Amino acid sequence: MSFNKVKEFIEEGDVIILYLGHNNMHSLEIKAKIPNKNGEMVDNVFQTKYGALKVFSLVGHKYGTKKKLSRGWAYVLQPTPELWTLTVPHRTQIIYSPDISLILHLMDLVPGSIVIETGTGSGSLSHALIRVIRPHGHLFTFDFHEQRVNIAQAEFEKHGLSKFVSSSCKDVCIEGFGKELETKADAIFLDLPHPWLAIDYAVSTLKKSGGKLCSFSPCIEQVQRTCAKLISKGFIELNTYECLQREVHVQYKNLPILNLECLQYENVDKDMAQESENEKQEVKLLTAMHARSLPGHTGFITIATLPPFHVRKMEINLKSKD
Amino acid sequence: MCENEDDIITVGKYVIIKKQNFKKIYKVATNGILTLGRDTVQMHEIIGKTFWTTFEMIPVKKGKRTYFLKEVLETESLNDLLSELPSGNDNRTIVDDGTSQKLSKEEILRLQESGKTGKEIVGSLIENNKSFLDRTEYSQEKYLKKKEQKYLRYITIWKPNISLLHDVYFQLDHNKIGNLRMDSLSQLLSYSDVQSDGLYILYDSGSHGMPAAAMLNRIGANTEGHLINLHPGNVPQLALVNAMNFPREQLDRLINVNIYSFLRLYYQGESAVLDKISKKVHNNCINKIKENESKNDDESLVNNEISQIEETDMKEGNLNNINESNDKVEHSTNGSLKRKRDESDTHEAVKVTVVKKPKWLMETQYAVELVKGSKARGLVIVAKEHPLNIVTALLPFLGFSRPFAIYHAHREPLQETYMMLKQKQNVINLRLLSNFLRSYQVLPDRTHPDILTSDTGGYLLSGYLVQ
Numbered sequence: 115m116s117f118n119k120v121k122e123f124i125e126e127g128d129v130i131i132l133y134l135g136h137n138n139m140h141s142l143e144i145k146a147k148i149p150n151k152n153g154e155m156v157d158n159v160f161q162t163k164y165g166a167l168k169v170f171s172l173v174g175h176k177y178g179t180k181k182k183l184s185r186g187w188a189y190v191l192q193p194t195p196e197l198w199t200l201t202v203p204h205r206t207q208i209i210y211s212p213d214i215s216l217i218l219h220l221m222d223l224v225p226g227s228i229v230i231e232t233g234t235g236s237g238s239l240s241h242a243l244i245r246v247i248r249p250h251g252h253l254f255t256f257d258f259h260e261q262r263v264n265i266a267q268a269e270f271e272k273h274g275l276s277k278f279v280s281s282s283c284k285d286v287c288i289e290g291f292g293k294e295l296e297t298k299a300d301a302i303f304l305d306l307p308h309p310w311l312a313i314d315y316a317v318s319t320l321k322k323s324g325g326k327l328c329s330f331s332p333c334i335e336q337v338q339r340t341c342a343k344l345i346s347k348g349f350i351e352l353n354t355y356e357c358l359q360r361e362v363h364v365q366y367k368n369l370p371i372l373n374l375e376c377l378q379y380e381n382v383d384k385d386m387a388q389e390s391e392n393e394k395q396e397v398k399l400l401t402a403m404h405a406r407s408l409p410g411h412t413g414f415i416t417i418a419t420l421p422p423f424h425v426r427k428m429e430i431n432l433k434s435k436d
Numbered sequence: 437m438c439e440n441e442d443d444i445i446t447v448g449k450y451v452i453i454k455k456q457n458f459k460k461i462y463k464v465a466t467n468g469i470l471t472l473g474r475d476t477v478q479m480h481e482i483i484g485k486t487f488w489t490t491f492e493m494i495p496v497k498k499g500k501r502t503y504f505l506k507e508v509l510e511t512e513s514l515n516d517l518l519s520e521l522p523s524g525n526d527n528r529t530i531v532d533d534g535t536s537q538k539l540s541k542e543e544i545l546r547l548q549e550s551g552k553t554g555k556e557i558v559g560s561l562i563e564n565n566k567s568f569l570d571r572t573e574y575s576q577e578k579y580l581k582k583k584e585q586k587y588l589r590y591i592t593i594w595k596p597n598i599s600l601l602h603d604v605y606f607q608l609d610h611n612k613i614g615n616l617r618m619d620s621l622s623q624l625l626s627y628s629d630v631q632s633d634g635l636y637i638l639y640d641s642g643s644h645g646m647p648a649a650a651m652l653n654r655i656g657a658n659t660e661g662h663l664i665n666l667h668p669g670n671v672p673q674l675a676l677v678n679a680m681n682f683p684r685e686q687l688d689r690l691i692n693v694n695i696y697s698f699l700r701l702y703y704q705g706e707s708a709v710l711d712k713i714s715k716k717v718h719n720n721c722i723n724k725i726k727e728n729e730s731k732n733d734d735e736s737l738v739n740n741e742i743s744q745i746e747e748t749d750m751k752e753g754n755l756n757n758i759n760e761s762n763d764k765v766e767h768s769t770n771g772s773l774k775r776k777r778d779e780s781d782t783h784e785a786v787k788v789t790v791v792k793k794p795k796w797l798m799e800t801q802y803a804v805e806l807v808k809g810s811k812a813r814g815l816v817i818v819a820k821e822h823p824l825n826i827v828t829a830l831l832p833f834l835g836f837s838r839p840f841a842i843y844h845a846h847r848e849p850l851q852e853t854y855m856m857l858k859q860k861q862n863v864i865n866l867r868l869l870s871n872f873l874r875s876y877q878v879l880p881d882r883t884h885p886d887i888l889t890s891d892t893g894g895y896l897l898s899g900y901l902v903q
Contacts, residue, residue, distance in 0.1 A: 119633070120634060120813055120835065120838075133864055133865065133900075136865065136867075139865075176836065176903065177836060177837035178835070178836025178837030178838070178900070178901065178902045178903055179836065179902065179903045180902070180903070189864055189902050190837075191837045191864075191900060191902075192837045194629045194839060195626070195629075196626060196627060196629070196839070211623070211626055211627075212619065212623060212871065214626065215619070215622035215623045215625065215626040216618065216619055216622050216873075218622060218625070218626070219598070219599055219618055219621065219622035219625070220599055220618075222597045222598065222599050224653055224654065224656050224657075225631075225632040225654070225655070225656025225657070225659050226656060226657070226658075242626070245629075245631045246631065246654060248631070248632060249632055249633075249659065250656075250658070250659075323443065324488070334876075334883055337876070337878055337883070338878055338880065338883055341878040342880065352878065353875060354875060354876040354878050355873060355874070355875050355876070356873070356874055356875075356876070356885075357619045357871060357872070357873045358871065358872040358873075359623075359869055359870075359871050359872075360869065360870050360871070360872065361867055361868065361869050362847070362868050362869070362870065363868075364851045364854045364855060364868055366855075400848075400851050400852060400855060401851070402847060402851055402868060414876065416878075421488055422488050424488075425488050425489075425490070
């Protein structure tokens, strides 16, 4: 229940983020017993590199404080959608915070928006969508994979978010979004292998006063087909973006300074070049290093606007861009 | 179609004017005039219409570049000019000798002045262009796009939202919004966890209110969230907050406070703040004379606080209602601010003895009450100054386990902040980030990244506060 409001103390049933280090975070459910591989209930103990943690012992502990482990410390954080994205159990490829942020911005979501997401996947984006649209809005999320739908639903419930989201198992490319959602949505997000197949349904599902459609595709061919379809259905203001986030590592660097000037003059007493070799001159510099490698590509984000019903153009010359 | 009040263009609302690819923000006035490049447009026709309505710009008089607006249902497109025309395969026969267009500049100008429609003009441009038929169809299309920009005179009125307003400002002058590119802005919102409930603190030293507008937008209408917008200057920059047409109720949950007054009131209490004014008012007279003489844009920090106080006091004294004076201040240049301060000189003696609490003090007190009542759920700093002292001063107001995000156009101040915060050991997951964003041209067989991309994304430092 730890996603829906700010909490001071950890309670049973919360999901917490255990922070052990920059790239070492885990989401844990505060329960005394959890099932093991064989389905037997065993004590909930989490092994870290700093020692074992009896997860249930965290109850009553304050969020944002240190927890002593046998060989070190761990911090306990209340989850945010960003932390959840970093710790979510991957059932599919997920969308990460830089792309999620841009998607939310481009879809112009606000508290109260009705938004549709397909597919649900691992629910990484869903948590960020729910954060934006609640308390008055609602997220309808679809996936054609039944197990994923069930797990996501269970997660939403555990996180105390179930009243802001409805998840269902559906192949929207074949069945559409459903009659009851017709002319209801402010925005639709597509993360599908064939997004263009859902666009006909999207037109009738967006509000009569218009709305946004956002599609996330890793391949440019998908983008091309999607854009062609969007234009033919009267969407305007199409834009496709790619956003890459780089993390730079801040560090002090000691740079040796060579004394080469003295070599121009003869020095009878001693060899100054040699001397400076012995007592090296250095400058301490605060600088940043780029990572050796970084995600060079995630996906293309395409955003399009559907105008209100009364100004939509139905027949569109496919050649023009907007 | 159900039309609600929000969809009607009324006097006082901000709207976005779109002409082809050009967008501009406009505040609807009874007899408003809009300048679009060299054109002047009389805007009163848009009042009472719904958003998304398209208007044609029709010259008031032949040959003049003043236009009135007429609502249109159908806009003409230049694309059907192309449909029957043949095109070339490549550009081997095209020589750029400046003689392709047979019409002279004067003749084209005369066409324009004769009141012909954009389509007719472009039609004759094509007819008289001897190389047009040799161009490839792609090139012909590009040519038409360019001419459309120039000769089609349609404008559409859109309702402002954050992505549109950001787009307008970023295209126009990204310096005005502190070079905050949309990816950086959107990540500030994510990494500060801003949402419909809770208290958020923003420090912004001048981005025309872009971060405040974006955060208040995420806090939403009819919700519980509050935003304290700390600023270092005389008055908060709120241009973009105003442009969002937020309802009163939502705007009331945005508390704009001078950061010096806020911290002094929090730590030293009301008497310290009031003492400060009466002591400094005297000194300030001298300072002000100096200031006026030097015409220096950079004011000392002490003066900033005092002048803010005076500025607001002066506003209180004015008979104008607050809205009006806000607008004035917003649009006035530095010069006119000074002029106002001079005017306020004459009221000084009265002000010191005023019994009624000035508005700025009430607002500051409200902000202090809020932070005493609960810790902030998220902290955002968008600074032109060095962020270290600002974040050090504001972190005590943030709750434990809660995130903060700092934006700066330069990397070095964030590096230093990173190191200092790291040494204090009360923040974790510190990350210094920069982004690369590019847009794509997506066309059949002609998809590629746009030729020009912004390279001023700035840097973000994000982290979580712990005990």
